[in-house]
Amino acid sequence: MKIVRDRLRLAGALTLASGQSLSEVDIAFETYGALSPARDNAILLLHGLTADQHAAGPPWHEKGRAGWWNQAIGPGRAIDTDRFFVICPNVLGSFGGSTGPMSRDPATGRAYGMRFPVITIADMVAAQRQLIAALGIERLHAIVGGCMGGFQAFEWMSRHPECVGSAVVISATARTNTHNTALWSVLRAALMSDPAWNDGDYYDGPSPDAGLGLLAMTGALFWMSREALHEKFGLRTIENRPLRYTLEPEFAIEEFLARVRRNAGAGNLDANALIYLTRAIDYFDLSREYDTVAEALARYTSPLLLVSYATDWRYPSQEMNEIREALEPRSVPVRHEILDSPIGHGAFLYDFNGLEPILRTFLSGDFSGGRGDRPT
Amino acid sequence: MKIVRDRLRLAGALTLASGQSLSEVDIAFETYGALSPARDNAILLLHGLTADQHAAGPPWHEKGRAGWWNQAIGPGRAIDTDRFFVICPNVLGSFGGSTGPMSRDPATGRAYGMRFPVITIADMVAAQRQLIAALGIERLHAIVGGCMGGFQAFEWMSRHPECVGSAVVISATARTNTHNTALWSVLRAALMSDPAWNDGDYYDGPSPDAGLGLLAMTGALFWMSREALHEKFGLRTIENRPLRYTLEPEFAIEEFLARVRRNAGAGNLDANALIYLTRAIDYFDLSREYDTVAEALARYTSPLLLVSYATDWRYPSQEMNEIREALEPRSVPVRHEILDSPIGHGAFLYDFNGLEPILRTFLSGDFSGGRGDRPT
Numbered sequence: 001m002k003i004v005r006d007r008l009r010l011a012g013a014l015t016l017a018s019g020q021s022l023s024e025v026d027i028a029f030e031t032y033g034a035l036s037p038a039r040d041n042a043i044l045l046l047h048g049l050t051a052d053q054h055a056a057g058p059p060w061h062e063k064g065r066a067g068w069w070n071q072a073i074g075p076g077r078a079i080d081t082d083r084f085f086v087i088c089p090n091v092l093g094s095f096g097g098s099t100g101p102m103s104r105d106p107a108t109g110r111a112y113g114m115r116f117p118v119i120t121i122a123d124m125v126a127a128q129r130q131l132i133a134a135l136g137i138e139r140l141h142a143i144v145g146g147c148m149g150g151f152q153a154f155e156w157m158s159r160h161p162e163c164v165g166s167a168v169v170i171s172a173t174a175r176t177n178t179h180n181t182a183l184w185s186v187l188r189a190a191l192m193s194d195p196a197w198n199d200g201d202y203y204d205g206p207s208p209d210a211g212l213g214l215l216a217m218t219g220a221l222f223w224m225s226r227e228a229l230h231e232k233f234g235l236r237t238i239e240n241r242p243l244r245y246t247l248e249p250e251f252a253i254e255e256f257l258a259r260v261r262r263n264a265g266a267g268n269l270d271a272n273a274l275i276y277l278t279r280a281i282d283y284f285d286l287s288r289e290y291d292t293v294a295e296a297l298a299r300y301t302s303p304l305l306l307v308s309y310a311t312d313w314r315y316p317s318q319e320m321n322e323i324r325e326a327l328e329p330r331s332v333p334v335r336h337e338i339l340d341s342p343i344g345h346g347a348f349l350y351d352f353n354g355l356e357p358i359l360r361t362f363l364s365g366d367f368s369g370g371r372g373d374r375p376t
Numbered sequence: 377m378k379i380v381r382d383r384l385r386l387a388g389a390l391t392l393a394s395g396q397s398l399s400e401v402d403i404a405f406e407t408y409g410a411l412s413p414a415r416d417n418a419i420l421l422l423h424g425l426t427a428d429q430h431a432a433g434p435p436w437h438e439k440g441r442a443g444w445w446n447q448a449i450g451p452g453r454a455i456d457t458d459r460f461f462v463i464c465p466n467v468l469g470s471f472g473g474s475t476g477p478m479s480r481d482p483a484t485g486r487a488y489g490m491r492f493p494v495i496t497i498a499d500m501v502a503a504q505r506q507l508i509a510a511l512g513i514e515r516l517h518a519i520v521g522g523c524m525g526g527f528q529a530f531e532w533m534s535r536h537p538e539c540v541g542s543a544v545v546i547s548a549t550a551r552t553n554t555h556n557t558a559l560w561s562v563l564r565a566a567l568m569s570d571p572a573w574n575d576g577d578y579y580d581g582p583s584p585d586a587g588l589g590l591l592a593m594t595g596a597l598f599w600m601s602r603e604a605l606h607e608k609f610g611l612r613t614i615e616n617r618p619l620r621y622t623l624e625p626e627f628a629i630e631e632f633l634a635r636v637r638r639n640a641g642a643g644n645l646d647a648n649a650l651i652y653l654t655r656a657i658d659y660f661d662l663s664r665e666y667d668t669v670a671e672a673l674a675r676y677t678s679p680l681l682l683v684s685y686a687t688d689w690r691y692p693s694q695e696m697n698e699i700r701e702a703l704e705p706r707s708v709p710v711r712h713e714i715l716d717s718p719i720g721h722g723a724f725l726y727d728f729n730g731l732e733p734i735l736r737t738f739l740s741g742d743f744s745g746g747r748g749d750r751p752t
Binding site: 016118120175179185190194220226229230234251253282313 | 392393394395396490493494496551552553554555557558559561562564565566569570571586587590593594596597602605606608609610611619621622623626627629630633637651655658659661689
C-alpha cells in the first residue's frame, strides 16, 4: 500500500465562521493507494477528536502509534486501497501538523497557544475543500467520518453536496447536545487545572501531562458504556487479590483508569488542540443557519450510510435518525444501521467487526448508483 | 419544632472492617421532635455523600445552609416531628463533627488527613448502633436513607434487623457498581490534582477549593440525567445572546457548571472526607460476607419501602429491584416505587413532590402492622 505524507499551504488567508481569519494555514494529510486517471476513486476520511491523519500504516515517529483505522484500510480491506485513493487530512486546529494552537503565529513568531482563534466544524471543512481542489479532485467517491469526523461529513453534505458521491457517517448527530457540551466544559477544566498548562503557554516548558491524564480518565467514563465497564471489570479486585482496604488502586477498574491516565500523558495529544477541537464541537449545529436539518441538507442527493451503536449514549441512535428523517421525504438513498457493541461510543474503532461488512458493501457501490432514487 | 445539636463520644475504641481501629470516636448528630415515653417513635435518618447531620432547620453557622431535607421534616410534614423523634447522625468519616480525616489524631495531636484509616458503610452503622443505644432506643420506628444513606439502611437491615421497625431506602442498590467506582476514582483524582490539597495536609493552609470545584462540576454530569440537562439548558447561549465564538462561557449549561464549581469551593465540604466517604462506597457490597443478598437480609422481616427514579442511572431501578426479589420469597412486606423525575439521581432532594405522599403514608403506618405478612 502506497502511503504518502504531505502538507498543503492554503492559498491566502482563511476567513473563519467567527469573522476572524488565519493568515497562514497548513493542512497536513496522508494518502493511501493511488488516484485513478479519471480522478474518481477518492475517499475523504475524516478523523475524530483524539486521532490525526495517520489512519493507516505502522507508527512513523518515535512517540507515534499505528494507524488508528488499520483494520479498515488496506489492500482488500473494507476501504480497499487497491481500488480507492484514501485522503486523511489532519483537521484545522489539531496537533498532527495542520495549523493549530501549537503552530507559530506569523504575527508574533511564537506559538499561538490560547491566542489561536476559535474555529468551527465548518472552518475545518472549508480548509479540506481547498485541499481536495489542490489534489485535482472535483468529486469524491465517498466521505467517511466518525464522531467529530461525522460532523465534518455532514457539513460537506450541506455545503458542498456536488463534491460528495456518497457518505458514511458513524456515531454522529446533526448537532451536539447539552450533555456533551457539559462534558467538554469539564474536560477543558480538568486540563486547565494542571499548573503546567500555564494558560496555554507550555510549549517551551513541561507538558501538561497530568491535565491530559485527568482529561482522559474522565473521558473514559463517557466513551465506554456503563454496561461495558461492568462486563469488563465488575467489582473485581486487581488479580482477584483479597481486599486490602486502601486508597491505593484496589479494584480492576481503578487499574484500568490508571493506565488510561498514564497513556494520555505519554501520547502525542496536545492540550490546547483538545481545547479548540472540543470547542468547535460545542458550536456544531447543522441547522444553525437554516430552519431545519432538512433545509441544511436540501441539495444533498447521494447515497448515505448512517451507522450508530445502540450503546452509544454520547450520540444516541434515535438522535442520529433525525438525519434519515430529513432526507427520506426527498427519496435520497439513506440507510441507518444500528449496531450492537458493548463498547459504546468508540465501537467503530475498537469493535470493527460489526461495521466491516456494511462499510465494504456500501463503498463497493451497492448503494452508489442510486442518486435520487431509493432502492427497494 | 425542637432541634437539638449534640455529639456522642463512643465508649472505647471502634474496630473497623479493615481490622484497624479508631481509639476515639465522636458522632455528631441532630434530633428533631421529642422521643415518646415508650421510646418507640424514633426515625433514624441517614444522609448522603455531600450532606451532613443538619437535615432540618435554618442555617446554624456562617458557611451553613438550611437543612438538606427541610421539605420532608417538620410539624405536619411527611416525616412529622409532631409525631416522630428524628435522629440524623453525621456519618463516621464525614465533616460535620463526627470523627473523620479532619479530626485530631490523638496519637499525634495533628489532624489525621490521609493517615485516617479506610472505613466502610458497615463501620458507619456500627457507630450509629452505639448512638441509638446511648439514646436509650431499642427499636426504631423506621430507618430512612437515600444513596449513601440507603447503603447504611441496608447494612442496618442486615446486621441489626431486630432494631428496625421499618425502612425506607431511596436511590440505592445492594452493592455499588463498576461505573460508580470509576466515577469516584476520577472525582478523587480531580480533588488530588489541586496543589492546595497537599497530600491531605491542608488544614493549616489554603483549602483545595479548586479541586472541590472540579469534583463538583464533574459530578454534576452524573447526578443529573442527560435528559434533565437537555430540558433545562438545551444549546441555548447565556441570556440568548448572539454567538461570540469564544472560550469564555457562552452556553447556558456552561454558566450552570461554573456556578456549581464556585459553590462547591465556597461550601463546607471537606476534600479528605469526600475521599474517604467515596472509598467507603467502593467497598459496599451487601452480600460480600454471604452467598446472596437474600442471605444477607435473611433475618429482616419488617416493612420496606424502596424508591427509585426511572432517570437515575447511578443506581438504576432494575438493580434496586434485586432487594425486592431477595425479600419477596419470604413474604416480607416490600414495595418498590419507581418514580418519574427529570432530575435523576438527586431527585429525592430536589424534586420531592412525587415522593412526599408515598413517604408520608408509609411512615404513618399503612405498611407497618404487617411484620412478616404481606398486604394484598
